[in-house]
Amino acid sequence: MTSPVLVFTTVLLLTGCSVLGKRSAEEPPYTVREQSGAIEIRSYPSLIVAETVVEGDYRETSGKAFSRLAGYIFGRNSGEQKISMTAPVIQEPEGKKIPMTAPVLQEPEGDSWRMAFVMPEEYTMETLPRPLDKAVTIRELPPRLVATIRYTGMHSQRNIDKWSEKLKAWLDNEGYEQLSPPKAASYDPPWTIPMLRRNEIHIDVNDR
Template sequence: MKMGVLGSVAGKRSSLEPDYRVEVQDGDIELRVYGKLLLASTVVPGGYGDASGLAFRRLAGFIFGRNTGQEKISMTAPVLQRQEGVNISMTAPVLQEKAGDAWRMSFIMPGMYTMETVPRPLDDGIVLEELPPRRVAVLRYTGLHSVRNVEKRTKLLRAWLENEGYRAVSEPRVASYNPPWTIPALRRNEIHIDIER
């Protein structure tokens, strides 16, 4: 994992980020190759804003010591979110149960942990899961993570993928790199879609 500098209204802070290799750069769009990632995830029903707050608090409790080892786990960036219960195309190699109107939020575990060594959450609403290595199309932007902004950026990224001959094999994920008190113009946000050619 590499260190990333995150700007906030209170100054700059560092947070671990997963390693990746950039294959293509086109303005605000990158095609990245990520290795395997270990996630702590939770699904919360409700709208984007309400679900985000509850999910974040639940996952923060886990990394701040509400786990079997009472171990503090370093905060990493980005925080990932995706909508649950959306329709997935027949070509997507993703298994997902419909969860209704809900959002899944995930914290990426620091690279020192494996599925065998990471402390187990005490909250039954948190699951540990591994993402396999994959290619990801990413569109970076600043501003708020409103549903409108997410939908607008997702549409732009999907249009670029279609124009360049790539196929989406996952639903979009929202990636947040900054704490919520960061001035919107200084926030680093991304839309992630797993792809293949």
């Protein structure tokens, strides 16, 4: 079981975020096709994600899912390299370090939630180390068109529902076909000041 201290330190080291919300994590490339205020239609290339599914509601599953994925990118993988970290709580974990990227994606799946970390661009399905945790899987997403809406504040279930409805209403009005349920996209760790957080809702759509 991963301790809260380990998770906190892992995220702080890998994202380069401070309590004020400064971030330096790599983001996947995309092209903005259309923009309307806080809403964007983005074209994403093929991406590789590490993901896991945890049963329960959004609040219950976030910590456990994050711990699993943080463990994978921080050494619980098939690499052979040992890494010495500056934080005293993490010392020479076995495995290959994988830089953390933003955003962290979450979406409902029946009575569960799926969380995914986007892998850095330099990796392929062949070069990415395999997870040692069977609950973590690697998947390649095809190129796709994604509708997004950006907001600040808490990434709570209430806010996810509120901003999902706003985005879905705009898509219906603009004639876009929605191909996926809303996904919660988090760019900052939970200790970032709410007013400085970058949160988004993502929905895959068909081109008009």
